[in-house]
Amino acid sequence: MNPEEFRKAAHELVDWIVDHQARIPELPVQSQVRPGDVAAQLPREAPVTPEAFPAVLGDLDRIVVPGITHTQHPRYFGWFPANATLSSVLGDIAASGLSALGITWQSAPALTEVEEVVVEWLRELTGLPSSWRGVIQDSASTSCLVSLLAARERATGYSETRGGLQAEPAPLIVYTTEHAHSSVVKAVALAGFGKDNLRVVETDPWTRAMVPEALARAIAADVAAGHRPTAVVATLGSTGTTAMDPIAEIVPIAAGHGVWVHVDAAMAGSALLLPEMRWMIDGIEGVDSLSWNPHKWLGTVFDCALLYVADPEHLVRVMSSNPSYLRSTVDGEVTQYRDWGIPLGRRFRALKLWFQLRLDGVQAIQDRLRRDLANARWLAEEVGSTPEWRLLAPVDLQTVCLRHEPADITDPGALDAHTLAWADEVNSSGAALVTPSTLDGRWFVRVSIGAESTSQGDVAAVWKILRATAEGLGRG
Ligand SMILES: Cc1ncc(COP(=O)(O)O)c(C=O)c1O
CATH class of the missing domain: 1.20.1340.10 (dopa decarboxylase, N-terminal domain)
Incomplete structure (x- = not known):
C-alpha cells in the first residue's frame, strides 16, 4: 500500500x-x-x-x-465497562501512525516523556501520594505480576541474583481474598510463590471485604511456622461485587512484618478522579504499589493500565537490563521504562490518554462517572424495594448485584437454574447484556453500569427487561 x-x-x-x-x-x-x-x-x-x-x-x-459483543452499546451491562472514547481512539491511531519504537529513551524520547507527564497528571487527579511514580502497563494482570516480583525480591534480598527461590530457606507467603481477581492467583503461580503459599483471608459476609483481624491471624500463624509473609494483594472494586478491602487497616498489619502491599484497583481506580470517592484509598501512604485500568470505566481504548509504585527502584533492581546496544550518553538523566516492566519494546500508549484528557477534559469524565454512580444507586433502590428481588452486596461503585427470588422457588438448585435461565434469555435476546456470577456457591446477576453511552433511560429500560424476563419465567 x-x-x-x-x-x-x-x-x-x-x-x-x-x-x-x-x-x-x-x-x-x-x-x-x-x-x-x-x-x-x-x-x-x-x-x-x-x-x-x-x-x-x-x-x-x-x-x-x-x-x-458490543461493549460500546448503551445496553451493555456485562463484566466491567470497556469504554473506548473516540478521543482515545484518535490517540491510538496517532500512535500507530507514528509507529515509535519504545525500547529505550533514545529510541523515542517523546514516548517516555509524554508517558511520564500523563501518568503524573493522573496521579495528581486521583489523589495518590506526590512521591509516587507511575508507568503504563498493558494490563492489571501484568501490573500485579510485576508488583509480586518486586515484593518477592525485596523480601529475599534480591534472591534472583543468587540461587533464586529454589535456594530460599523458607516459603514466601502471599495473602489475598477469594474475591480477588483470577489474575492474582495466576501472578502468584507465575512469580514462583506456588499456589500452596497463597493464603485466602476471610472476608465480611456482606461487604466481602478482607477482615483485617483475619489477615493479622494468618500472618502470625505463618511467622510461627517459620514462613515468610511477603505480600498482600488488596482489592478495591472486586470483580464479582466491587468489594473494597480496608487499606487503612491492612497497611499497619503488613508494615509490622515488612510485607509488600499491592492494591488492585483495576475497576475502582477511575472513581478516584472524584474527590468524594477517595475514602477508598484511606491509608494509601503505606502501600507499595497500586494499579488501575483506564481501559475500563475511564474510557481509554484497550489496552492501558497504570501501575504506581512508592519506590520505582524495586522495579528497576528486579527488571533492569542494559545491553551495550541500548546504551546512550544520557542514560543517567532519563527514565528507561523498559526497566519498569517485562517487555523491552513498548507501545506509545500514553498518546491515548493524552488525546482523551485533552480532547474531552477532566470535567466531562467526572460528570460521566458521577452519572453512572447515581444510576447504580437508583437501580439498587429499585431492586431493594421490589418484592422478590434481592440486593446481594453494597453498591459502592457502579455494579449492582441482584437476584430474583420468587417465593415458590425455595430449593437452592432450582433458584440457580432460574437465575441462569433468565440471564441467558436476556443475553441471547441481544436486548441487553448482564453477567451471571457466583457468590457463596450460588448464582446471581451482575448489572455493571458504565458504558459511555448508557443513560438513566437505558438503566430504567434494562431493569424493565430483567423484571419482565425473570418474573415471566418465574410464573412458569
Ligand atoms: C479487579 C480486577 N483486577 C484485575 C483485572 C484484570 O484486568 P486486565 O484485563 O487488565 O489484566 C480485572 C478485570 O476485569 C479486575 O476486575
Missing part, C-alpha cells in the same frame, strides 16, 4: 468507524455467532495478490461486526 492509497483508505475507514458507532444501538449487544462461524467465512489461505480496500471493509461489516 502506498501513502496515497493509505490516505484514501484511511478516510474511508474513519467514515466507517463513525457510521458503525452510530449503528451500535440497533445491533444485538451479545454477539449471536456460534463457535466457528467467523473462521468458516475466511479463506483458508492468505491472498497472494492485493485485494481492493472496499472488499476488506465489506468483510468487516459482513463477517467481523456480527462476531463482536
Whole structure:
C-alpha cells in the first residue's frame, strides 16, 4: 500500500468507524455467532495478490461486526465497562501512525516523556501520594505480576541474583481474598510463590471485604511456622461485587512484618478522579504499589493500565537490563521504562490518554462517572424495594448485584437454574447484556453500569427487561 492509497483508505475507514458507532444501538449487544462461524467465512489461505480496500471493509461489516459483543452499546451491562472514547481512539491511531519504537529513551524520547507527564497528571487527579511514580502497563494482570516480583525480591534480598527461590530457606507467603481477581492467583503461580503459599483471608459476609483481624491471624500463624509473609494483594472494586478491602487497616498489619502491599484497583481506580470517592484509598501512604485500568470505566481504548509504585527502584533492581546496544550518553538523566516492566519494546500508549484528557477534559469524565454512580444507586433502590428481588452486596461503585427470588422457588438448585435461565434469555435476546456470577456457591446477576453511552433511560429500560424476563419465567 502506498501513502496515497493509505490516505484514501484511511478516510474511508474513519467514515466507517463513525457510521458503525452510530449503528451500535440497533445491533444485538451479545454477539449471536456460534463457535466457528467467523473462521468458516475466511479463506483458508492468505491472498497472494492485493485485494481492493472496499472488499476488506465489506468483510468487516459482513463477517467481523456480527462476531463482536458490543461493549460500546448503551445496553451493555456485562463484566466491567470497556469504554473506548473516540478521543482515545484518535490517540491510538496517532500512535500507530507514528509507529515509535519504545525500547529505550533514545529510541523515542517523546514516548517516555509524554508517558511520564500523563501518568503524573493522573496521579495528581486521583489523589495518590506526590512521591509516587507511575508507568503504563498493558494490563492489571501484568501490573500485579510485576508488583509480586518486586515484593518477592525485596523480601529475599534480591534472591534472583543468587540461587533464586529454589535456594530460599523458607516459603514466601502471599495473602489475598477469594474475591480477588483470577489474575492474582495466576501472578502468584507465575512469580514462583506456588499456589500452596497463597493464603485466602476471610472476608465480611456482606461487604466481602478482607477482615483485617483475619489477615493479622494468618500472618502470625505463618511467622510461627517459620514462613515468610511477603505480600498482600488488596482489592478495591472486586470483580464479582466491587468489594473494597480496608487499606487503612491492612497497611499497619503488613508494615509490622515488612510485607509488600499491592492494591488492585483495576475497576475502582477511575472513581478516584472524584474527590468524594477517595475514602477508598484511606491509608494509601503505606502501600507499595497500586494499579488501575483506564481501559475500563475511564474510557481509554484497550489496552492501558497504570501501575504506581512508592519506590520505582524495586522495579528497576528486579527488571533492569542494559545491553551495550541500548546504551546512550544520557542514560543517567532519563527514565528507561523498559526497566519498569517485562517487555523491552513498548507501545506509545500514553498518546491515548493524552488525546482523551485533552480532547474531552477532566470535567466531562467526572460528570460521566458521577452519572453512572447515581444510576447504580437508583437501580439498587429499585431492586431493594421490589418484592422478590434481592440486593446481594453494597453498591459502592457502579455494579449492582441482584437476584430474583420468587417465593415458590425455595430449593437452592432450582433458584440457580432460574437465575441462569433468565440471564441467558436476556443475553441471547441481544436486548441487553448482564453477567451471571457466583457468590457463596450460588448464582446471581451482575448489572455493571458504565458504558459511555448508557443513560438513566437505558438503566430504567434494562431493569424493565430483567423484571419482565425473570418474573415471566418465574410464573412458569
Ligand atoms: C479487579 C480486577 N483486577 C484485575 C483485572 C484484570 O484486568 P486486565 O484485563 O487488565 O489484566 C480485572 C478485570 O476485569 C479486575 O476486575
